[in-house]
Each structure stands twice: as C-alpha cells, then as structure tokens.
Amino acid sequence: MNADPGPQKRALRAELRARRRDLTQKERAAATVGLTDGLIALVGRLGVRSVSCYLSRTDEPDTRPFVNWARAEGLRVLFPITRADGLLDWTTANDDDEEVVGLFGMPEPVGELLGPIAINDVDLILVPAAAVDAHGMRLGWGRGYYDKTLGSMERCPPVYGVLFDAELVAEVPHERHDQCVDGVVTPSRTVEFSTRDRHHRRI
Numbered sequence: 001m002n003a004d005p006g007p008q009k010r011a012l013r014a015e016l017r018a019r020r021r022d023l024t025q026k027e028r029a030a031a032t033v034g035l036t037d038g039l040i041a042l043v044g045r046l047g048v049r050s051v052s053c054y055l056s057r058t059d060e061p062d063t064r065p066f067v068n069w070a071r072a073e074g075l076r077v078l079f080p081i082t083r084a085d086g087l088l089d090w091t092t093a094n095d096d097d098e099e100v101v102g103l104f105g106m107p108e109p110v111g112e113l114l115g116p117i118a119i120n121d122v123d124l125i126l127v128p129a130a131a132v133d134a135h136g137m138r139l140g141w142g143r144g145y146y147d148k149t150l151g152s153m154e155r156c157p158p159v160y161g162v163l164f165d166a167e168l169v170a171e172v173p174h175e176r177h178d179q180c181v182d183g184v185v186t187p188s189r190t191v192e193f194s195t196r197d198r199h200h201r202r203i
Helices: 006-022 025-046 064-072 116-121 145-151
Strands: 050-052 076-082 088-091 099-101 107-109 124-128 131-133 159-162 183-185 190-192
Touching: 025 064, 025 124, 025 159, 025 183, 025 190, 064 076, 076 107, 076 116, 088 116, 088 145, 124 145
Parallel strands: 050 076, 050 124, 124 159, 159 183
Antiparallel strands: 076 088, 099 107, 183 190
16 A cells, blocks of 8 residues: 555545446436335344434435435434534434535535534444445545544444445555445445454554
C-alpha cells in the first residue's frame, strides 16, 4: 500500500461515480427490486426492530423502498443528519416525509434531532459506500462521517454497506482511520465477512 492512498481513493471514487452515471433506468429499477428484497431478508434474519438507514441520492442504490417498508412494518428507522463539526446527528423524521438538502447535497428528512449518541440504540446500521473489498474494508466518499461514528462506538451493532454489484471489489485503498463493515447488501446477494471484531479489523 502506498504511504498516501489519497490519490488512489480519489481516482477510484471518480471511476465508481462514472459507472453509476452510466447505469440505465432499467438497470436501476432491477437493482432497486433486488436490493430491497435483500435488505428485508437481512432485517428478518437478524431480528431487527430498529435500524439506521440513509436516504439515497439519485445516483446511489435506492434505499427508499426499503425505508418505506420498514416504517410500514413498525420498525424504528433512524436517519443521519450531517453536521458542520464532522459528526452525525440523528432523527426519526416527521410523519409528513418532508426532506431538505443537507451538507454536501445529501437528502435528509426533517424531524426532531436526537443527538449523535442516538445511534447506539439501533440493531443494524446500513451505510453508503463507494466500494467494499473482500476483507470488508469500506471506501466511503471522503467526508469521514461514518468512519468517525463507527470508530467511536463501544458496542457497535452489525454494519452493512449498500452497494451495486460491481462495487464489491478485491481490494480498496485505505488508511488507519477507515472502518470495516460486517457485510454488504447488493441487488443480487448479501455477503458477510469472516470476523465481527471491528477493533481487530482496523488496518
């Protein structure tokens, strides 16, 4: 690994963004169906009653059908709210489903802010990712919000990245602060990684 993986990360992110832009509407629609089915199955298998999930942007794997299902089923869904200090706040959203554009263009629901430690109460954390490699190492989009959040949790529930199929790769460039995930859900499959001790999995 290079001493400074920053340029490799930036190049890989740019390539992955371009791939996402090239997906057709038909491919996106099929991916949404498969991803939603996979997320519902994961929640059922893990016995989840409370989940953290983000609202996807138009170029991301679509989490919204899963969110709608989870809320209809009575699951408590916690949504991230980006803060200027680099931390994530959390909300369960209001009933009117109002959204705003948060920092860095992320869609965020409007609701009561519950504070950064609210994430400690969920059974499952679903995180966005540019890519995840065969060892569970996650490449994020460069802001560090989730790495900071996951790295600060003493008792972290299972964490799964949400990806398109081609974004599960052999290896991603990483730094010491980057956090692994326990598994990934893609439109065609769910993959879990061998060890669940995040502290021993840091590089």
